Amino acid sequence: MTPYKHFKCNQCGSDLDYAIGLHSLKCVSCGQVDPIEAEPLDQYLAHDYKQAISELSFFDPQTVSHELKCENCGANFTMPQNVHSEECPYCDLNVVVPVDHERHLSPDGVIPFEIQQQQAEAAFKKWLHGLWFAPTALKRKAIQAQAIQGSYMPLWAFDAQVESDYTGQRGDNYYTTVRVPTRVNGKTVMQNKTVVKIRWRHKSGRVFNQFDDVVVMGSYTLPLKFQNFLSRWDLFKTKEYNEKYLSGFRSELYQISLPDGFKLAKEVMYRTIRQTVRRDIGGDHQRIHSIDSVYHAVGYKLLLAPMWISAFNYKKKSFRYVINGQNGKAYGERPWSIYKIVGAVLLLAMIVGSIYVFSQQ
Numbered sequence: 001m002t003p004y005k006h007f008k009c010n011q012c013g014s015d016l017d018y019a020i021g022l023h024s025l026k027c028v029s030c031g032q033v034d035p036i037e038a039e040p041l042d043q044y045l046a047h048d049y050k051q052a053i054s055e056l057s058f059f060d061p062q063t064v065s066h067e068l069k070c071e072n073c074g075a076n077f078t079m080p081q082n083v084h085s086e087e088c089p090y091c092d093l094n095v096v097v098p099v100d101h102e103r104h105l106s107p108d109g110v111i112p113f114e115i116q117q118q119q120a121e122a123a124f125k126k127w128l129h130g131l132w133f134a135p136t137a138l139k140r141k142a143i144q145a146q147a148i149q150g151s152y153m154p155l156w157a158f159d160a161q162v163e164s165d166y167t168g169q170r171g172d173n174y175y176t177t178v179r180v181p182t183r184v185n186g187k188t189v190m191q192n193k194t195v196v197k198i199r200w201r202h203k204s205g206r207v208f209n210q211f212d213d214v215v216v217m218g219s220y221t222l223p224l225k226f227q228n229f230l231s232r233w234d235l236f237k238t239k240e241y242n243e244k245y246l247s248g249f250r251s252e253l254y255q256i257s258l259p260d261g262f263k264l265a266k267e268v269m270y271r272t273i274r275q276t277v278r279r280d281i282g283g284d285h286q287r288i289h290s291i292d293s294v295y296h297a298v299g300y301k302l303l304l305a306p307m308w309i310s311a312f313n314y315k316k317k318s319f320r321y322v323i324n325g326q327n328g329k330a331y332g333e334r335p336w337s338i339y340k341i342v343g344a345v346l347l348l349a350m351i352v353g354s355i356y357v358f359s360q361q
């Protein structure tokens with residue numbers, strides 16, 4: 001049996017849940033409030049990445065099966081392998097399994113929930129109604145497929161200093177005059193016309209980028225295409241990891257290993273590096289042929305972030321969505337109306353066509 005923690009009211013013995021927005025545990029029966037004493041996470045904290053991956057045991061998140069015996073109802077139950085906090089499926093007792101340091105890196109910080117479940121449900125409805133090019137029937141027929149669930153999901157945050165050598169081409173516009181045949185009053189005459197041309201020159205150089213807290217997903221529970229949405233957090237509100245924040249919520253262990261997390265972070269960093277290279281090349285146009293980056297002083301931290309997760313059904317398909325539990329923003333998979341898209345394309349073509357006809361007159 002796996003040992004676990006359960007937070008209990010010292011007045012009446014009932015469950016203490018994390019009370020959203022209060023930084024406290026609160027008794028579900030008598031309302032007794034027990035403040036959580038957690039310091040803000042040091043903004044400069046970062047573990048050395050190279051050192052961590054040299055310790056082989058941290059390479060892969062190991063699957064661990066948690067067999068638990070509920071102290072309240074006596075039932076035996078198993079937690080999913082990537083979960084370390086949830087409720088007993090029989091009596092809803094909150095259980096938090098401490099992270100096994102032999103097998104997993106421990107979270108450094110937790111971003112506490114600030115958005116209540118009702119606010120999250122309202123945010124979802126607003127998002128659904130605001131979708132562009134969604135089928136009209138969606139708003140009526142979307143059916144909540146699952147109850148909305150509050151989950152802490154693991155995130156990796158990376159720092160790095162990156163030196164990049166690049167080769168490419170810089171294009172500068174220049175103007176030249178050409179003689180072109182033009183119809184004037186029914187006759188063809190030769191006229192001068194100024195045209196833009198581009199002069200390309202080879203360019204190479206070195207750029208420097210400093211990255212601080214590039215946030216990527218640490219779990220496969222939500223699709224990787226949610227990555228961009230799930231990277232936006234106010235990290236200044238992160239608290240030092242404390243299991244009390246998890247009480248009453250599901251919480252996941254990381255499934256994406258530290259090196260795989262760094263690969264995701266490099267993809268994010270690469271987009272910024274390309275922009276820096278373009279600026280360094282300068283001119284009116286840029287072509288990039290190669291970028292060769294060296295990553296120095298790579299640091300990481302592991303965070304748990306609050307998300308309200310659920311899915312809705314539409315025409316027998318399931319669409320997952322998530323509401324950021326810190327700021328209430330919603331995002332998800334969605335159906336598209338092919339009729340509306342085709343209609344919009346045709347309308348645009350008509351507008352462009354009539355502008356063209358008008359300009360020719």
Ligand SMILES: [Zn+2]
Nearest residue numbers: 009012027030
């Ligand atoms: Zn109580």
Ligand SMILES: [Zn+2]
Nearest residue numbers: 070073088091
């Ligand atoms: Zn139980």
